[in-house]
Amino acid sequence: MTDAAFSADRLFVLAVLCMSVVTYALRAGGYWVMGRLPITPRMRRGLEALPGAIIVSTVLPIVLQGGLAVGLCLIVAAAVQVRLRKEYIAVFCAAAVAAGLRATGL
Amino acid sequence: MPEQNVTVSLKGCLRGAMMCVPVFPGIIALAAVFGTVAAQKGLTFLETVMMNSLVFAGASQFVAMEVYGDPLTLGTLVAMVGVTGAVNMRMLLIGASLRPWLGKVPAYQTYPALYLLTDLNWLLALSEYGKGERDWGIYLGSGVIVWTVWSLAVIPGYFAGSLISDPKAFGLDVVLPAFFAALLVPLWKGKRQTVSWLAAGIVAAGTWYLVGGYWSIFTGALAGAFAGAYLDD
Numbered sequence: 001m002t003d004a005a006f007s008a009d010r011l012f013v014l015a016v017l018c019m020s021v022v023t024y025a026l027r028a029g030g031y032w033v034m035g036r037l038p039i040t041p042r043m044r045r046g047l048e049a050l051p052g053a054i055i056v057s058t059v060l061p062i063v064l065q066g067g068l069a070v071g072l073c074l075i076v077a078a079a080v081q082v083r084l085r086k087e088y089i090a091v092f093c094a095a096a097v098a099a100g101l102r103a104t105g106l
Numbered sequence: 107m108p109e110q111n112v113t114v115s116l117k118g119c120l121r122g123a124m125m126c127v128p129v130f131p132g133i134i135a136l137a138a139v140f141g142t143v144a145a146q147k148g149l150t151f152l153e154t155v156m157m158n159s160l161v162f163a164g165a166s167q168f169v170a171m172e173v174y175g176d177p178l179t180l181g182t183l184v185a186m187v188g189v190t191g192a193v194n195m196r197m198l199l200i201g202a203s204l205r206p207w208l209g210k211v212p213a214y215q216t217y218p219a220l221y222l223l224t225d226l227n228w229l230l231a232l233s234e235y236g237k238g239e240r241d242w243g244i245y246l247g248s249g250v251i252v253w254t255v256w257s258l259a260v261i262p263g264y265f266a267g268s269l270i271s272d273p274k275a276f277g278l279d280v281v282l283p284a285f286f287a288a289l290l291v292p293l294w295k296g297k298r299q300t301v302s303w304l305a306a307g308i309v310a311a312g313t314w315y316l317v318g319g320y321w322s323i324f325t326g327a328l329a330g331a332f333a334g335a336y337l338d339d
Contacts, residue, residue, distance in 0.1 A: 005151035012153050015183045019170060019190040020160040026194045027223040030201035031216070035209060042335045049302040049334020050203040050327060051232050052293045054196060055286050056303045057310035057326025058225065062283045064314055070280055077284035081291040088128030094284030095131070098277030 069101045111240065112210040118243025123251035125230050125244070132281025133226075133252060134259040135273040136164055141263025143168065148176050154264050159257040163224070165320065166193035193320040199327050200228045204245075207235050211242060222249030226282075229289050236293070301337050306330030 037043065063071045077094035081087065126133075137158065144154040161167055170186040201223060208216045231245035273279055293299065310326025 007150050008152045008156065009150075009178060011178045011180070011183060012149075013156065015178065015186050016153070016157045016160055018183070018187045019157070019166070020162075022187055022191045023161055023163050023166065023194050023197065024221055026191065026197035027201055028217055028220045030198035030203075031205055031208070031220055032201075033198075034202045034205035039206070044206070045298075045337075046331040046335030047203050047206060049298065050199055050331045051229065052290060052299055052303055053306035053330020053334070054199060054203075054225075054323065054327040055229070055290045055293075056306040056330065057323045058196075059283050059286050059290075060307050060310050060326070061314040061322050064311060066280075070283070073277070073280045074284055074287040077280075077287045078291055081288040085292070087125075087285060087288045090288035091128050091132075091281055091284045094280050094287075095277035098280045099275065100277075102275055102277070 069098065072101070073098045112207065113241050114211070114215075114243045114246065115241055116243065118239075118241030119247030119250070120243075121241075122227070122230065122244035122247030122249075126226065126248050126251050126255075129226065129281055129285050130255060131278055132285070133255050135276075135278035136282070137256045137259035138263030139273060140164070140167055140171075141260040141265075142267050143171050144260075145264045145267060147171055147174055151264060154260060155257070158260045159253070161190065162222075162253060162256065163190070163194050163197075164256075166190040169193050169320070195320075196225075196323045196327060197223060199324070199331070200225065203232065204228065207231070208242060208245070219246055219249065222246070222253055224249065224252055225286070226252055229286065233289055233292060298334055298337055302330040302334035305333035 034047075039047075059074065063074060073094040076097050077090040080090040080093045084090070140158060141154060144157070149157070157167060157170075161170075166189065169189045173182060173185045173189055175182055201220060204223075208219075227245055227248035230248050231242070234244045294303075306326040306329055309329035310322040313322040313325045
């Protein structure tokens with residue numbers, strides 16, 4: 001490891017700091033806003049629906065991009081979870097199926 | 107039903123940390139790949155570690171590295187910050203949905219803890235909250251452990267380059283999405299979820315086809331939340 005490894009470009013440091021500030025503002029901002037709005041029953045229902053909606057919206061484009069193999073792996077994960085309710089087994093099965101499918105060239 | 111008090115304990119933190127163990131391979135692989143990408147792009151070791159540990163938001167770091175070019179100009183800097191904001195827009199919604207739980211914790215504790223907010227510990231915390239858990243150490247402990255593993259795993263990736271030559275061959279790229287899919291299962295309660303998830307899925311897929319990128323997470327999530335809010339019992 002040389003001294004150069006521990007150097008940093010000044011503009012780059014500025015970029016990193018700005019990225020961090022923006023990300024933190026987003027992390028804390030939604031939480032902050034919700035503390036200032038009255039939480040009506042309707043809003044509570046919306047907040048309750050949010051986690052599932054975020055997961056669906058995160059995972060679906062990954063499937064659309066990854067194709068049949070990825071979709072199949074996630075179906076395996078969900079199916080294992082429905083039966084066993086053990087996340088780590090579901091994840092392991094999905095990764096094993098993915099490795100298997102890729103070994104066969106799918 | 108009277109609301110139980112929200113507490114925090116070391117035991118809760120440890121439990122939260124332990125719940126992240128199944129996804130360690132996925133986190134380690136992703137952070138290691140980021141280290142490799144950063145090394146290939148010509149970042150110094152310090153620059154890589156800083157970006158990885160301070161920004162601490164996987165997808166946005168990768169997209170920012172796509173935009174990055176050496177030497178860095180002010181225009182590129184603005185673009186990097188811009189794409190980071192776009193990719194992390196979903197954090198607004200994630201944070202909002204934690205309000206019912208963490209809102210009872212003093213602000214001087216929650217606002218620093220929100221720095222550690224990721225999809226992963228948010229999801230773990232919410233699914234435990236749904237089961238009746240009121241120890242927010244679940245959120246804190248899982249956040250700390252994910253940050254630590256993420257911060258350490260970038261180092262071998264940076265120096266060994268292709269330490270894991272092809273994460274896909276081992277199925278490591280599906281670890282995180284599979285974990286999310288598994289956590290989705292217990293969230294399903296009935297018609298409300300079916301309608302909300304369908305709305306989220308249709309809008310997310312539509313956005314993805316039309317715009318691409320990460321906007322689909324934001325638009326899909328909002329559509330799903332609105333569908334859930336306006337579906338009366």
